[in-house]
Amino acid sequence: MKRKPEAIPDDKKVIRLLTEQGRPVAVRELVRLLEVPSAARPALRKRLRAMAEAGALVRVRGRYSTPGSLSIHQGVFRGHAQGYGFVAPNQADGKATDIMIKKTRTRGAMDGDTVSTRVEKVHPDGRREGSVLDVIERAHETLVGRLCVEGRSAWVEPQEERIPHLVVLDAKERREARRGEWVEVEITRYPTQKEPAKGCILRSFGYPEDPAAESRMVLAKHGIREEFPQKVLKEEKRLSPPREDTPFPEGVEDLRDLCAFTVDPFDARDRDDAVSIEKLRSGCRLGVHIADVGHYVKEGGAIDKEARDRGTSVYLPDRAVPMLPPRLTGEVCSLREGAVRRVLSVFIDFDRYGNRTAMRLTFARIRSRASLTYRGAAAILEGGEIPQKEEVESARALEAPLRELAALADKLHAERMRRGSLDFDLPEAQVLLDAEGMPRGIARAPRTSAHRLIEECMLAANRAVAEYLAEAGGASVFRVHEAPAEENLEGLRAVLSRLGLKAPRIEALKRPGGFQEVFETVRGSDVERYVNLAALRGMKLARYEAAPALHFGLGFERYAHFTSPIRRYADLCVHRRLARLMRGDGRKPQAKPLAALCGDISERDRTAEAASREMVDFMKALFMRDKVGGRFRGHVSGVANFGIFVELEDIYVEGMVPLEFMTDDYYAFIPEEHAVLGRRTGRRFRLGDPVTVRVEGVELASRRVTFQLMAGGTRELVGEAAQSRRANLTGHRPPERKKLSSPRRRKRGKTAPRRGRRR
Numbered sequence: 001m002k003r004k005p006e007a008i009p010d011d012k013k014v015i016r017l018l019t020e021q022g023r024p025v026a027v028r029e030l031v032r033l034l035e036v037p038s039a040a041r042p043a044l045r046k047r048l049r050a051m052a053e054a055g056a057l058v059r060v061r062g063r064y065s066t067p068g069s070l071s072i073h074q075g076v077f078r079g080h081a082q083g084y085g086f087v088a089p090n091q092a093d094g095k096a097t098d099i100m101i102k103k104t105r106t107r108g109a110m111d112g113d114t115v116s117t118r119v120e121k122v123h124p125d126g127r128r129e130g131s132v133l134d135v136i137e138r139a140h141e142t143l144v145g146r147l148c149v150e151g152r153s154a155w156v157e158p159q160e161e162r163i164p165h166l167v168v169l170d171a172k173e174r175r176e177a178r179r180g181e182w183v184e185v186e187i188t189r190y191p192t193q194k195e196p197a198k199g200c201i202l203r204s205f206g207y208p209e210d211p212a213a214e215s216r217m218v219l220a221k222h223g224i225r226e227e228f229p230q231k232v233l234k235e236e237k238r239l240s241p242p243r244e245d246t247p248f249p250e251g252v253e254d255l256r257d258l259c260a261f262t263v264d265p266f267d268a269r270d271r272d273d274a275v276s277i278e279k280l281r282s283g284c285r286l287g288v289h290i291a292d293v294g295h296y297v298k299e300g301g302a303i304d305k306e307a308r309d310r311g312t313s314v315y316l317p318d319r320a321v322p323m324l325p326p327r328l329t330g331e332v333c334s335l336r337e338g339a340v341r342r343v344l345s346v347f348i349d350f351d352r353y354g355n356r357t358a359m360r361l362t363f364a365r366i367r368s369r370a371s372l373t374y375r376g377a378a379a380i381l382e383g384g385e386i387p388q389k390e391e392v393e394s395a396r397a398l399e400a401p402l403r404e405l406a407a408l409a410d411k412l413h414a415e416r417m418r419r420g421s422l423d424f425d426l427p428e429a430q431v432l433l434d435a436e437g438m439p440r441g442i443a444r445a446p447r448t449s450a451h452r453l454i455e456e457c458m459l460a461a462n463r464a465v466a467e468y469l470a471e472a473g474g475a476s477v478f479r480v481h482e483a484p485a486e487e488n489l490e491g492l493r494a495v496l497s498r499l500g501l502k503a504p505r506i507e508a509l510k511r512p513g514g515f516q517e518v519f520e521t522v523r524g525s526d527v528e529r530y531v532n533l534a535a536l537r538g539m540k541l542a543r544y545e546a547a548p549a550l551h552f553g554l555g556f557e558r559y560a561h562f563t564s565p566i567r568r569y570a571d572l573c574v575h576r577r578l579a580r581l582m583r584g585d586g587r588k589p590q591a592k593p594l595a596a597l598c599g600d601i602s603e604r605d606r607t608a609e610a611a612s613r614e615m616v617d618f619m620k621a622l623f624m625r626d627k628v629g630g631r632f633r634g635h636v637s638g639v640a641n642f643g644i645f646v647e648l649e650d651i652y653v654e655g656m657v658p659l660e661f662m663t664d665d666y667y668a669f670i671p672e673e674h675a676v677l678g679r680r681t682g683r684r685f686r687l688g689d690p691v692t693v694r695v696e697g698v699e700l701a702s703r704r705v706t707f708q709l710m711a712g713g714t715r716e717l718v719g720e721a722a723q724s725r726r727a728n729l730t731g732h733r734p735p736e737r738k739k740l741s742s743p744r745r746r747k748r749g750k751t752a753p754r755r756g757r758r759r
Contacts, residue, residue, distance in 0.1 A: 008043050009034045011051060015066060024063035024072075052136065055090030058116045061134045071119035072133065073099065079111035079162040087117045087130070097128055105131035108191035111162040112139030135190070142186050142202065143167060144221045146701075149179040156185045156199065159221060161702065165191045173200035181207055182217040209700055211437045214618050215316050222611040224314055228325045231302045236325045239296050241332050242340055242365060251582075253364040255345065260289055260366045261398055262335050263454050266373040266391065269320070271335045272566040274343070274368050275457050277404045283351040284408060288461035289343040289366050291333040293565035294575040297324070308597075311604025313567035316615045317431040317439075323567055333566055337371040344575055346461050346562075354411030359464045361582060370394045378448035381406055406449060409456035416459070420512030420555035422519075429652040431619045439623040442651045458563045459554065465574065466560035470548040472581050474588030477573040477598055479559045481542040481551045483510045488538030491672055492518075495534050498673065499527055512555035529635065529688030534674050537687075541606075544570050544598035546591050569601050617703040620653045624705050625698045631710060636689045639676055641669040644685050646693050646707055655705030657693065662709060685713045 017033060018025060025033075027045060036044050048064055051057040057064045058074045067073055073089040080086075083103035099117050101109075109115050114137040121129040145158040145167070154174055156167040159182070167185050177183045182205040189198040205220070206213030219226060248254060260276040276287035297303050307323050314321040322329045335341050343366050349358040376391030380399050395402065417423065430445040462479075469476045484492075486506060493503040501521060508514040515535060522528045542553070551559040562578075565571040577589070638645035643658040659667050665678030675686030685691070691712030698705050 008036070008040050008047060011047075011056065014048070014051070015056065018057070018064060018066045021065075024060045024065040026063045030064070059134060059136050060116050071130075072116055073119065074114065074116045074136065075099075077101070077106070077109040077111065077113045077115045077132065079106075079109070079164070081161040081164055083164050085109065085111070087115060087132070097126055099128045099130045101130060101132055104193065107132040107135060107193060108165070108197075109135050110138070110140060110165060110191070111160065113137065114139070138187075138190065140187065142184055142220075143199075144182060144184050144205075144217050146208065147174070147177050147179055147181050147183045147201070147204070149174075155196075156183060156201075159217065159701070165197050167197045167199040169199060169201065175201050175204075177201050177204040181205065182213055184220050209622070211318055211439075211619065211622070215318055215615060218316070218611050218615050218618075219314070219321065221614075222607050224310075224321055224607070224611060226321050228306060229302070232306045232325055235302045236328050239328060239332050242342060244340055246340075248365070251363055252342070253345075253362050255289075255343075255364040256340060256367040258287065258366060259369055259398075259401060260287060261370045261372055261401075262337075262368055263372045263374060263377050263450060266375060266388075270322075270329045270333070270566050271368075271371060272333065273454075273458065273563050274335050274366060275405060275454070277401050277408065279404070280349060283349060283357070284404065286348045286350065286405075286408060286457060286460065287345055288348075288457055288563065289335070289345045289364070290461075290563055290571075290575075291335060291566055292342040292344045292363060292575070293324070293328075293333050293572055294344075294579055295342055295363075296328060296332060297572065299576060303328070307569050307572065308600075311569050311601045312608045314608040315612055317619050318433060318437050318615075323569060329566055335366070335368045337368050340365055340367050344578065346464060348460055348464050350408060350411070354408065354415050356460075356464065359468065361465075361468070361578060363579075363582070370398060372398065372450075374446065374448060374450045374454075377402055377450035377453070378446075381449045381453075402453075405457065406453050409453040412456040412460055413452065416456075416555065417516065420514070420516055422512070422515055422553050422555070427652060429616065429620070431616060431623075439619045442620055442623055442653055444652060462560055462562050463554075463556050463558070465562040465578065466548065466556070466558040469560060469574070469577060469581075470558045475546040475591040475594045476548075476577045476589070477560065477570045477594070477601075478545050478548045479542060479551060479561050479570070480545040480549045481553045481559075482540045483550070483552045484538040484540060492535055492538060494672055495531065495674070499531075512550075512552055527688070530674075530686060531688075533637070533687040537674065543602040544605075546595040546598050569604075570598075573597070614703065618700065621698050621700050621703050621705055623651075624653055624655075624695060625700070628695050628697060631692060631694050633690065633692055636685055636687055636691060636712075639669065639671075639674050639685070639687060641671075644676060644709075646691055648693075653705060655693070655695070655707045657707045657709045661696070682715050683713045684715070689713060 013034070014030070017030070027048065030048075031041055031044065048057065052059045052064065052074065055067070055074060058067050058072045060072060065072055073087065075087045075089040078086050078088065083106070085101045085106060086098040087101060088098050099119055101117065109132050113135050115132045116134045116136060117130045117132050119128050119130040123129075140163075143156065143158045143160070143163065145156040148155050148157055152171060154169040154171065156169065158165065158167070167187065169185070184202045184205070185199040186202050187197055187199045189195075191197040205216040208214065258276050260274040262271045262274045264271055272291040274289040276289065278285040278287070297307060303325065310323045313323045333341070335343070343364055345362050345364050345366075347360045347362070348356055351357055372395050373391045376395035379392050380395045380402060428445040430443050431439050432441040432443055434440045466478060469478070489506050489509045492509065493506070496503040496518065504514050504517060508517075518531065518535065522531045539553070542551070548558040550557060560574050561568055561571045562574050563571065565575050580587070632648045632650070634646040634648040636644050637647040637654055643656045645654055645656050647654045659676065665681050665683060667676045667678050669676050673686060675684055677684045689712060692710045693707035694710050696706045696708045
């Protein structure tokens with residue numbers, strides 16, 4: 001009797017079969033070998049695709065195999081401007097070494113594409129080379145670049161250097177775009193080894209060097225859209241804030257008489273958080289009141305879907321792209337002065353030492369007493385520069401609660417530092433624009449006592465909410481920051497040892513307080529900046545996770561984002577989870593979908609940051625264009641095998657000194673020391689070293705500022721050990737001058753004298 005076939009074989013059976021075959025197998029053959037009935041074949045194909053996305057299988061030209069067979073791996077292709085690239089295999093492959101792909105073996109893969117690749121050569125040092133077998137998933141449907149026209153030929157050069165593929169256009173596909181403009185092109189045919197990509201222009205942004213055109217281009221490059229769909233705007237029109245006489249629903253407190261107020265930048269268009277403080281017998285009660293965005297943005301609605309796609313608001317020097325539509329952001333949810341608005345409030349009680357003793361959440365309506373500015377509040381607290389008269393008068397009317405909040409903030413900051421929180425206080429650049437949108441200066445973003453006051457209040461609220469969610473159990477959206485990798489900690493210990501300083505053990509550095517001990521050791525010394533920058537280089541990026549975990553930078557066991565639901569989707573998710581718990585809904589969310597959501601909004605967050613950073617870099621380069629030839633003081637902010645990066649002291653612009661410009665010696669890159677070292681002279685440049693540079697050139701298209709080194713660096717100690725170390729280094733050789741060749745002379749008896757200088 002014939003065995004009845006299983007409907008859909010499980011993953012283990014599929015992997016076992018492919019392992020036995022030892023080769024890529026087509027879906028049709030898998031159906032036959034596994035005896036899958038016709039009704040279950042679509043489900044099998046879906047299962048195979050899911051296994052390939054997870055890294056359990058590798059797809060090769062429509063066939064499937066296990067990652068280990070034939071040394072085939074699946075991963076993301078990262079391109080280089082010169083045409084070659086690297087593939088970072090999926091973690092399921094179990095190998096961390098990237099696979100180098102030569103230019104002739106990419107099969108038209110573009111930066112960001114998911115590919116399957118085969119390892120063809122392994123070097124003695126572990127480096128691997130291979131070739132792309134198949135492009136599984138394309139990362140780009142459109143590209144942005146510059147339109148080039150020559151005769152009847154037209155093409156687009158992508159703005160992203162890591163995509164060196166030209167996109168060829170037909171004459172009719174140019175639309176009204178003009179030569180030299182930034183354009184967005186849709187790819188209609190992807191490149192191969194023999195043929196270039198083809199496409200059609202969707203829209204043009206204007207000419208390079210125009211800040212407005214550059215902003216539009218950068219947003220399109222990163223897939224960020226400014227306009228909201230009509231269905232979103234239609235849904236927004238139905239929303240309105242409560243009026244003074246609107247009845248209070250059950251569960252919403254009346255806090256309109258509470259002395260709550262906002263503190264924001266002077267040009268803020270939306271205000272999503274207010275603070276209040278009340279005296280208690282043995283301490284104080286901090287109130288943090290956040291706009292109740294979740295009340296208006298219903299899960300699954302048009303606004304919610306658009307907000308989820310955007311993930312976060314994006315801030316460029318000349319514009320902001322909000323996550324939520326403008327009326328909801330600036331009117332319905334904004335905590336305007338004197339207006340009644342709905343909020344989700346957290347009240348936290350502290351004793352006289354700044355220790356938290358109680359916490360309570362409630363929905364409420366408040367009426368903001370005033371919309372203060374950071375400048376006005378700082379003028380009252382610090383007694384420094386007086387801004388506009390109206391800003392100071394508003395802050396002076398609330399001087400008493402401001403000073404009480406400042407005193408609490410000092411206690412919270414001291415307690416945070418005691419627990420191991422890191423406070424680098426690195427300068428942040430702020431682009432100053434003129435009336436035409438052109439950069440008129442690059443200054444350090446202000447960080448006053450008013451900024452620190454609000455920062456401590458928001459941190460306290462976020463931490464209290466995170467602990468409340470963790471105690472309730474179940475998945476939510478938490479902010480996680482892991483401790484540095486062990487190899488980075490070993491590198492920091494090596495740096496400290498070379499400086500003659502005590503290096504804490506790895507176990508100590510993995511704790512938040514371990515880094516504080518290091519910073520205290522070097523505080524005020526000439527190596528403070530070097531050690532701080534070296535430590536910062538080893539830090540991991542924070543991300544969102546569905547389960548609570550350590551936030552290493554803050555020193556908190558649990559942390560979440562709660563205070564900005566107008567501009568971050570993660571905060572909106574936290575508000576919804578809190579609302580369910582406050583209603584008594586004890587059902588726990590499913591962890592797997594929420595984990596996928598956390599990954600998506602973490603990626604959106606990184607995309608927004610990349611777009612903002614690129615536009616700031618453009619503005620910096622534009623600002624430096626008329627300063628070519630000028631001399632500036634700065635410090636080494638980064639070191640690589642091709643040059644050293646220098647950040648200027650006064651205008652916070654970073655540029656690079658290529659090693660090929662440093663012709664006084666043979667310089668070698670020493671990654672473990674974050675330095676380059678001259679073999680002959682022992683001249684060394686490392687992180688934090690002060691230098692003097694001359695602006696050599698500016699490239700606006702690549703956002704690069706190039707410097708020529710004029711002075712700086714230190715000398716390594718002399719001695720046989722130091723000379724031996726330098727002799728073993730391999731580094732960049734300065735270009736040698738070509739010797740002029742002279743015609744050979746015929747010998748007649750004695751050798752004919754050569755012309756030249758006397759010896």
